[in-house]
Each structure stands twice: as C-alpha cells, then as structure tokens.
Amino acid sequence: MSKLLSSRRSRIAGLVLLALLSLVPLRLLALPYGALDWVEYDPSYHHGHSCPVASPTASALQIPCAELPGPEEPVAAVVNGQEIGRAAFDREVEQFLLALQVGGIDVASPEIQDRLPEFRRQVLELLVEDVLVQQAAVELGIGVAEESIEAQVAAQVEGGGGLELFQAYLEQTGQSAAEFRRETCQELLRAQVQAAVTGTFTGTVEVVQARQIVVASQEQAVQALARLASGEPFDEVARAVSRDEATREQGGDLGRFARGESPAEPQVEALAFDGRQGEVQGPVEVSGGYALVQTVSPAEEVPDVEGQALLFQQWLEDRRQTAEVEVFVDVGDWNH
Template sequence: MLLAVALLVAACDEPKAVEDAAPPAVIIVGDQEITLVEFKEALRRLLPEGASEFGPEDLVNLKRSLVKQLVEESLVLREARRRGLGVSDEEVLVEVEALKKGYMGEEFTEAITARYGSVERWKDEIRRKLLIRKVIDGIISTSVEVTEEEARAYYEEHIDEYRVPEQVRARMIVVADEKEAKAVRKRLRREKFEDVAREVSIGPEAEKGGDLGFFSRGEMPEEFEKVVFKLRKGRISRIVKTPYGYHIFRVEERKKGRKLRFEDVVDRIVEKIEREKADRAFIEWMAAAKKAARIEVREELL
C-alpha cells in the first residue's frame, strides 16, 4: 500500500535534555513536539549516498516530504494512544528475525549501528513501525469489504484487462553468419532442433535447446514475430537476419487468444479493489485528522 507514513525510514526519539536548553521544536502536532535535532537525524537517514551532490532544490523537496511524513506519523501514533494499542516484545522479535535473514552477524550489526546508532534504537524504530501498521489496519479494516457484485461489475468494466492474447512457444537457433545458418538448416532435416541448438546457438536460451517459452505479440523483436506467428506448428522457418545474427525458428505449441472467466480472476479483482478502498479510507482519515489537529511547522528552522 502506498502509504508513506506506514514505512518510515526514520522516526524521532523522545526529546532529550541538554545542559543549557532543550533543542527548539520545529514541528508541533497537538501536544507532540519534534525538535530540530530529531528532524536533522531523520533527514540524515533519508539522504542517499553521495549526498554532497544532492542539489538545493532536491534537498528542499526532501525536507518537505519529511515534514509531511513526520506530521502524519505523529497523528497516527496519537491515534494509537487513543485506541490503547501497543506492540509486544515478541512481535518486535519476530520482525527482527525476519529482517536479519540473509545477513551475517557482524555485517548486520555494523550496518544497523551505522544507520541507527545502536541495535536497541533500531528495535525501537521497528516497534514504532509495527504500531503504525496496527493503527492503519484498524483505520481501514471496516472499509475494505468487497462484495461479489462489486467484483463482477469491475470485471465487466475492465474486461480487456482479462483477455489473454494468442501465444506461441517456439525454439530458436541463432548463429553469427549466413553460411553457418544455411549449414545448420540442412542439419535440421535429420537432427533434433534442440540438440543442434545446444551445440551451435550463441543465444542464452541455447542451454534449454533454444526454447523461448510462450510469448505474445509485442514481447519479442518484430523480426521474430513476423515469422513465428505465421509459422505452422512443427515447421522450420526460413533464415531470418536481424542485428543479433541469423535465426532459425520452430514453433512447438500455440495457444489461442481467450477471455479469462470471472471465476479465474475474482481473487485478483477483490485484492485490487481492497487496496483501492484501503488507500482511499486512509487518505480520508488523514485529511480529517490534520483538519482537527493543531499543526505548526517552523520552516525557518529547517
């Protein structure tokens, strides 16, 4: 789901006291404050490698995006408190173990420490992210029911999306020059196409006996399709010259174009409508939350 607030790259710690004075607040959402120190730390994590080449306009746009993200995060976390939601240590552990897969111990710890300062702080960020997910799930849960009538109506209105075009499965041999291609074509009169392909073809599909798999019009170079879609099953094509070399084709199978039945695609349609409803519900909730909240952004400090 394309909800920027749901997958925050950075989040802010609780305000920390300093010897002389607390850092100034740059974003205020209700009774929550985000300090300049916290904002800069969040911004640091968002900046890509080579940030020295990040243009002034790009930096301004990034800051605006981050402000929006942090405001929305604050509103969602305020809703979490209103609903009495929390995240258990076990839930955090499950997420941590899933994220650690594929990393070596020291390599993982070093990467986390470089980005978050410590593993414990990273776990705090995970807890925050999981809490945000819970809130969003709660906000949209009553809005994503999809009836069969809705799904069928969508199917009828978007029927072209559920038409499968004619497909062909073909094998190909490609060689570097015409003389070799002519010799190969003669061999195909008495030898198996796939065996010759494995021996002489310079294409990456050679190891599979030249098998290109199934494809529709528009998925292969035009020179291929002009020949293959007119070729009868089991027949060997003429030699076709392209910028890639000299090609010979044989059609293995054909599938006629067809319309997918509603029963075959209903799950896919329901999932799509659910996503659209969920996005719409969250956008509407966030708009109302922003309207009701006191939000102040001190742009001159950013």
C-alpha cells in the same frame, strides 16, 4: 540485508530511485525515527488535540513508539501538542541524505542543495505522519507489546542473514540498533491502526499467476509446444527458447497480477485469466513474435490491498488537514 531493505527502508529506497531517475518532485510516505520510548498523554486527548502531561499519572495513556525531546532540546515541530525534537529531525534528514549518497547522488551538487528545503519538508511530513498514527492509536486503544517488537526485530535480523549483516546494514543506513527497534515499533503500530481504520473495507480484486514463452515464429511456438507435450517443464523450456529478456531467466514467470496490471501484453493477460491451473494456451501473436501462456494458479478474488492502503492514506491526509502543526525549522513552504 536485502530483506531488511525491502521491509524496512523500501519507501526511502523508492525515493532514492526516483531521485536517481529524474529528480522529479517527490512525495514520501513514511520515515521512522528515534530510540524507543513511551510518552504519557492526558486521556482527554480527542479528535486530534492533546496536551502532554508534565507529571505522568496512573490514569495517563501511553503512546507507543513516540520520542520526546529533552528538557533543553530545541523543537522541530509540535503536532497537536506532541513535540518532535530537532535532534530527531536532523537525524532523519542526515539518514535521508545518506540514502541519496548510497544511491550515487552527489548531495553537495547545486541541484540537490537547491532542493534541500523541499527534502527537509518531506522528511518532516513523514515525522508528522508518524505522530498522527501514534495519536490515533490512543483514540483506538491500540498499543504495541514489547514482546512483539522483540520478535519482529529477531525475525528481521535472522531473515536478513544474521547479526553481522544486520550490523553492516545499520552502518550503511546510519541507524543505531535502538532506532531500528523504534522503526519496528512504528511499523507494527501503523499496521494495527491501518487494520482498525480499514477493517470494514470489503473491496476485492481478481488476480492470477502466469508464465509465458515468447518465440519469433509460429513454427518455433509449435516446437516449444511439442517439448511441453513430452513432459518438459514450462520453466525449463522458457529458459531455453524464450526471447523475452525480462522473464526468460525466471522461467517465463510473470508473477501474480490483477486485471489490467500484467507486465505482459493484453492478449497474454486474457489467456492467463481464462486458463485453468497448469493449462498452456497459444500461440498468440505479440509484438515480439508469438507467445505461449501457462496459468500457474487460476484467477481468484483476493482483498484489494492497494485499495486498503489508499483508503488509509486518505484517512491520514484527513487527520493531517485537521491537525494543529507548528513548525520551527526551515522547510521552505510548509503549507505547500
């Protein structure tokens, strides 16, 4: 279920990767939870403050993707009046620890146990962030249609290889189908809220797609140029002669990148941005020898997705700073 992992648990996977590398202080960005439900809220909700409606009325607003604890269930936290149940919190902590185990980390080790309060705090921060997105949706008049959730889940299952692999994925990550469905709801809601918040953002970035062939000498570069001139495809020549291990098997593909973010050396990036579509330039001297550079698709201005994401994250942080959050579980220093 690689596509499921990349689209649904990528932030957790990124966290696990960091933990595997060095167990450095980590900051999570999102974590889904719970079984799909709807919460009724008083329409007087305004500027980060709300009151749950004990007896929903026809005039109450619905917050999608939210999960309320049962009448007798302990509460982990309350965010602007909206409760996060202890069961939901404990479930997400367990799923996080399971992700660490899958990544090869011994969660019973003293190092992990010492950092458990930190990890619990980060999990709770993600649940709080989900609630803030839900509450913002009320202010913005945004909801998620059941049809959209069903269609997205179906697409994820099909894209991940079918129902059998989907079930295996759920078992590996410790999720139920209902939790996966809620996660889908939360992602769709977050995307809509982010689009509404950053809708006036007009930042762009210049990007290009390129390939490279790296050889040891100028003579070898000239030989590679001769093969290209005879009509041999660039990617085939790259696989045959390039000494760059990071790109050789991909036919020299460097991917699509913005200025200053190329995986190759600056002189290769410069040629890529200067080239016309399909043009091959070089050889240019690089640390590994000499490089030939092909501009696969010419430079173009595209929306700055990273800038949009940073803007939205800052917006969320501003809401977090003004939110009223009460914590009832041990997460170390909540106001760190």
